[in-house]
Amino acid sequence: MIFSETANNIAINVETAYLPDQSDPAKKRYVFSYHITITNNDQQPVQLLRRRWLIVDGDEKIQEVEGEGVIGEQPVIEPQQSYSYTSGTVLSTRVGSMQGHYQMQTNDGQTFNADIEPFTLAQPNALH
Numbered sequence: 001m002i003f004s005e006t007a008n009n010i011a012i013n014v015e016t017a018y019l020p021d022q023s024d025p026a027k028k029r030y031v032f033s034y035h036i037t038i039t040n041n042d043q044q045p046v047q048l049l050r051r052r053w054l055i056v057d058g059d060e061k062i063q064e065v066e067g068e069g070v071i072g073e074q075p076v077i078e079p080q081q082s083y084s085y086t087s088g089t090v091l092s093t094r095v096g097s098m099q100g101h102y103q104m105q106t107n108d109g110q111t112f113n114a115d116i117e118p119f120t121l122a123q124p125n126a127l128h
Contacts (some may be wrong), residue, residue, distance in 0.1 A: 010104060010114040018123050019088070020030040025123075028092040032121040036070075038102070038114070040077040047076045047106045048083070049111070053100040056092030065124035070102075094123040 010124070013112060015035045022031040040046050053065040060065045075083045099118040 008104070008112050008114055009038040009040070010046065010102075011041055012102075012114060012116050013037040013039070014051055014116070014119050016119065016121055018121075023123075030091045030096075030121075030123055031088060032091065032096075033086055033088040034119075034121075035084065035086045037082050038077060038084040040079055042106075043079055044107050045076050045078050046106055048074055048102050049105050050103040051100065052103075053098055055089055055091070055096065057091040057096040061092070063089075065100075067112050074093045089121070091121060094126040116127070118126070 013036070017033045017035075019031040019033055023029055025080060038048065050068055051066070051070055053063075055063040057063075057066065057086050071087060073085075073087050077083045097118045097120050099116055101113040101115045103111055
């Protein structure tokens with residue numbers, strides 16, 4: 001599944017995948033990857049400082065993930081350039097969702113949140 005969002009001239013594209021080889025449905029372990037591409041459509045560089053995720057499974061159990069950067073990096077994204085990374089999460093249900101934001105900083109020190117609207121994580125054929 002592919003999801004896209006644009007806020008503050010920052011475009012965020014999310015592509016999700018179910019990872020059956022790492023999942024174990026009998027033990028209620030469903031593993032998903034998400035590949036994110038962040039594109040800076042502004043006229044000045046921005047740096048990704050922090051991330052915050054709310055991950056909700058099909059039983060409405062919420063995991064909150066917050067911290068510096070992504071995958072150990074705090075990338076600077078130049079104007080009209082993109083930064084991509086892949087990460088993952090584990091749910092105890094076949095379907096869930098994620099949403100959150102990246103805290104970004106401009107060259108002149110202004111910070112803002114680039115929101116990531118809710119996107120779905122789903123085992124194939126779990127949704128009709």
